Amino acid sequence: MNIAVLTIQFSLPGCASLKEKRQRMGGLHERFGRTPAIAVCESGHLDRLESSEWSFVVLATSPQKVESICSEIEDKLQRTVDGRVLEVSRELL
Structure with a gap:
């Protein structure tokens, strides 16, 4: 099994x-949490209004499938979240 942690x-x-x-983060749990290969949570900046951090365990x-899923998540977030992506990090476990 191949595992990656994607933090955005x-x-x-x-x-x-x-x-x-x-509202601006648009229900990331509902969109990505339904997929059995992905676990998602808001992992940082919980008390800040103008920033947010989310982690996805894939x-x-x-390894190619893990990378493909991570890329799909990044692409979808770029298009759907009413905000700007500041940083993306991937950690392969």
């Missing part, structure tokens, strides 16, 4: 409340 930090300029922050049978 977002900037949410102008975010004025935790409710707005949740499991697959090959």
